[in-house]
Amino acid sequence: xxxxxxxxxxxxxxxxxxxxxxxxxxxxxxxxxxxxxxxxxxxxxxxxxxxxxxxxxxxxxxxxxxxxxxxxx
Amino acid sequence: xxxxxxxxxxxxxxxxxxxxxxxxxxxxxxxxxxxxxxxxxxxxxxxxxxxxxxxxxxxxxxxxxxxxxxxxxxxxxxxxxxxxxxxxxxxxxxxxxxxxxxxxxxxxxxxxxxxxxxxxxxxxxxxxxxxxxxxxxxxxxxxxxxxxxxxxxxxxxxxxxxxxxxxxxxxxxxxxxxxxxxxxxxxxxxxxxxxxxxxxxxxxxxxxxxxxxxxxxxxxxxxxxxxxxxxxxxxxxxxxxxxxxxxxxxxxxxxxxxxxxxxxxxxxxxxxxxxxxxxxxxxxxxxxxxxxxxxxxxxxxxxxxxxxxxxxxxxxxxxxxxxxxxxxxxxxxxxxxxxxxxxxxxxxxxxxxxxxxxxxxxxxxxxxxxxxxxxxxxxxxxxxxxxxxxxxxxxxxxxxxxxxxxxxxxxxxxxxxxxxxxxxxxxxxxxxxxxxxxxxxxxxxxxxxxxxxxxxxxxxxxxxxxxxxxxxxxxxxxxxxxxxxxxxxxxxxxxxxxxxxxxxxxxxxxxxxxxxxxxxxxxxxxxxxxxxxxxxxxxxxxxxxxxxxxxxxxxxxxxxxxxxxxxxxxxxxxxxxxxxxxxxxxxxxxxxxxxxxxxxxxxxxxxxxxxxxxxxxxxxxxxxxxxxxxxxxxxxxxxxxxxxxxxxxxxxx
Numbered sequence: 202x203x204x205x206x207x208x209x210x211x212x213x214x215x216x217x218x219x220x221x222x223x224x225x226x227x228x229x230x231x232x233x234x235x236x237x238x239x240x241x242x243x244x245x246x247x248x249x250x251x252x253x254x255x256x257x258x259x260x261x262x263x264x265x266x267x268x269x270x271x272x273x274x
Numbered sequence: 275x276x277x278x279x280x281x282x283x284x285x286x287x288x289x290x291x292x293x294x295x296x297x298x299x300x301x302x303x304x305x306x307x308x309x310x311x312x313x314x315x316x317x318x319x320x321x322x323x324x325x326x327x328x329x330x331x332x333x334x335x336x337x338x339x340x341x342x343x344x345x346x347x348x349x350x351x352x353x354x355x356x357x358x359x360x361x362x363x364x365x366x367x368x369x370x371x372x373x374x375x376x377x378x379x380x381x382x383x384x385x386x387x388x389x390x391x392x393x394x395x396x397x398x399x400x401x402x403x404x405x406x407x408x409x410x411x412x413x414x415x416x417x418x419x420x421x422x423x424x425x426x427x428x429x430x431x432x433x434x435x436x437x438x439x440x441x442x443x444x445x446x447x448x449x450x451x452x453x454x455x456x457x458x459x460x461x462x463x464x465x466x467x468x469x470x471x472x473x474x475x476x477x478x479x480x481x482x483x484x485x486x487x488x489x490x491x492x493x494x495x496x497x498x499x500x501x502x503x504x505x506x507x508x509x510x511x512x513x514x515x516x517x518x519x520x521x522x523x524x525x526x527x528x529x530x531x532x533x534x535x536x537x538x539x540x541x542x543x544x545x546x547x548x549x550x551x552x553x554x555x556x557x558x559x560x561x562x563x564x565x566x567x568x569x570x571x572x573x574x575x576x577x578x579x580x581x582x583x584x585x586x587x588x589x590x591x592x593x594x595x596x597x598x599x600x601x602x603x604x605x606x607x608x609x610x611x612x613x614x615x616x617x618x619x620x621x622x623x624x625x626x627x628x629x630x631x632x633x634x635x636x637x638x639x640x641x642x643x644x645x646x647x648x649x650x651x652x653x654x655x656x657x658x659x660x661x662x663x664x665x666x667x668x669x670x671x672x673x674x675x676x677x678x679x680x681x682x683x684x685x686x687x688x689x690x691x692x693x694x695x696x697x698x699x700x701x702x703x704x705x706x707x708x709x710x711x712x713x714x715x716x717x718x719x720x721x722x723x724x725x726x727x728x729x730x731x732x733x734x735x736x737x738x739x740x741x742x743x744x745x746x747x748x749x750x751x752x753x754x755x756x757x758x759x760x761x762x763x764x765x766x767x768x769x770x771x772x773x774x775x776x777x778x779x780x781x782x783x784x785x786x787x788x789x790x791x792x793x794x795x796x797x798x799x800x801x802x803x804x805x806x807x808x809x810x811x812x813x814x815x816x817x818x819x820x821x822x823x824x825x826x827x828x829x830x831x832x833x834x835x836x837x838x839x840x841x842x843x844x845x846x847x848x849x850x851x852x853x854x855x856x857x858x859x860x861x862x863x864x865x866x867x868x869x870x871x872x873x874x875x876x877x878x879x880x881x882x883x884x885x886x887x888x889x890x891x892x893x894x895x896x897x898x899x900x901x902x903x904x905x906x907x908x909x910x911x912x913x914x915x916x917x918x919x920x921x922x923x924x925x926x927x
Contacts, residue, residue: 218510219514223511223513224334225752226511226513226514227330227332227513227514227517228334228752228754229754230513230514230517230518230521231329231330231332231367231517232329232364232754232756233363233364233367233521235514235517235518235521236510236518238521244544244548245550246548246553246647246648246650246651247548247549247550247551247553247554247648247651248651248652249651250650250651251647251650251651251660251753253548253647253757257363257364258360258361258362258363258364259361259364259756260756260757261754261755261756261757262647262650262753262754262755262756262757263753263754263755264650264752264753266750267752267753267754
């Protein structure tokens with residue numbers, strides 16, 4: 202299963218399941234990562250991590266370790 | 275008095291609205307998490323509360339828990355749900371939770387002025403119809419729409435009607451309704467809404483479950499059956515199901531009320547600011563520019579001139595007072611004590627003004643969150659979070675707000691480590707002592723000032739590495755941060771923030787510094803038997819000599835330095851004023867040598883901060899043991915570093 206950290210800059214994808222401990226999962230979902238939502242990778246930080254994604258009309262940055270728990274459809 | 279509480283996502287402009295309403299100048303900035311404490315004010319006979327921003331009522335960091343606890347337990351008369359109008363969908367997710375609390379909710383669409391720029395239109399009437407809340411559009415930063423806001427607030431309080439709760443899918447509603455109708459739900463704590471409680475029970479919200487009496491077995495079984503059924507149907511845990519349902523509601527409303535014209539913004543500053551190659555050089559250039567402009571350029575011009583001014587003032591006053599036949603001790607107290615002491619500090623007002631001005635522009639424009647983004651990777655390798663960089667930058671102005679701003683760091687260990695290292699970054703109040711030493715011992719040597727900041731950064735990195743090496747339980751940490759839109763700082767806000775901080779500095783000069791200078795002067799003029807004596811035989815010298823041997827290895831084992839360091843605990847500015855008072859006619863070059871001057875600067879740079887910052891540390895660390903450790907660590911590092919610096923200089927020279 203592809204996960205969000207594998208996306209390159211400019212790629213779009215659709216969020217599937219989140220496989221993470223309760224707290225992190227809730228946190229990501231509160232920020233809008235729910236099933237079926239479209240996201241786009243905007244940028245990588247200078248050292249390749251964290252990454253910036255846009256979803257639901259706003260921009261968010263998160264580490265690749267967190268992006269790895271977000272599966273794509 | 276009726277209470278309004280401002281609540282909304284981080285960085286949606288709650289504090290800007292709070293300031294506009296109450297006429298206060300509470301700290302605002304353009305990154306998520308500027309407000310970390312509850313603030314209270316009065317507006318039009320209402321009590322107004324400004325709460326830290328939250329994305330959801332399931333909070334993660336301590337300042338978010340504060341908002342949740344407040345909104346659930348204190349039950350304000352009106353919930354003012356402040357929404358960043360350019361970010362409607364995610365904001366409505368929080369609204370869907372606020373609507374369930376059984377209190378009236380007023381939706382405030384803030385940043386109206388930005389909508390046009392973004393090509394967005396929002397149908398307010400429809401939004402009001404669909405959410406069941408009155409809606410008002412404002413621009414808090416421009417002060418637009420506040421009259422209408424007032425009318426809506428009064429109307430909403432008058433009607434005192436809670437909005438209808440957002441409805442989820444039939445499958446979910448079936449279980450919520452069954453729970454709401456169960457007798458057991460009458461046992462929920464007073465003031466809680468049955469529907470809200472039912473949802474929390476399904477979600478297994480730990481904070482809520484802890485407030486409930488134990489369940490009867492039958493209820494417990496039913497609840498578990500409901501959860502299982504939801505899990506099976508949606509193939510996910512119940513909490514995720516509810517979040518998903520809420521976002522569906524938010525999506526639905528946002529699509530029905532918002533129209534977006536596609537338009538490409540002509541230029542995004544992030545092309546450079548977070549560019550792979552340019553980002554870090556740009557950050558260094560910006561910070562360097564801030565210090566060069568304030569300390570180098572403005573400081574260089576004004577310091578000498580102001581020093582001359584205060585010196586002239588002192589000399590003239592002495593002549594004048596002696597011509598009036600004023601008692602010499604009193605005249606000495608005025609000129610040698612107060613003017614010398616306060617003057618030594620006030621000399622730095624212009625450059626600090628510029629420093630505060632530039633910092634406030636940085637904070638306002640949206641760049642701070644970008645710094646956290648680009649430096650997270652580096653910060654992580656020393657056990658910190660990208661968010662730790664925000665306190666470090668604020669700390670160049672003042673350590674106290676910097677330490678408070680650590681509260682947005684979710685992970686406790688990272689937060690505490692950030693609190694420990696933030697004081698290593700020299701605050702504005704330490705600047706006078708560096709400038710004084712550089713002027714007399716290293717004139718024209720431009721590289722000394724940047725070296726001071728570098729030493730501070732080095733201490734941060736070193737502490738991080740050591741702490742990480744000794745940390746046996748390396749836990750997984752999280753870094754999730756919203757990147758706010760860039761905005762042009764408003765002149766009004768920049769001016770207010772700058773004025774506030776500069777006045778703070780001046781006020782301190784007029785109170786703490788004035789008083790301590792006067793006391794120091796008197797203590798250095800009398801012996802313990804209250805006989806007027808020379809400074810060398812004064813009680814201050816005797817006290818100072820008790821401590822002085824500790825600093826002998828560092829090269830400043832004379833009583834004046836010890837006393838100056840002691841008064842530095844009250845306020846770092848005092849160090850300079852105490853030195854200028856206690857030295858009397860002697861010159862600073864007779865006391866210090868270049869090597870001991872450098873050691874002195876290093877010690878001040880790294881040793882424990884002033885009492886205000888220490889109490890901020892105490893509050894954030896929350897334990898005496900941790901505070902003591904931090905103070906010992908800082909002072910220990912300071913002592914060793916000063917020793918090392920002196921040894922190196924002696925070796926080289």
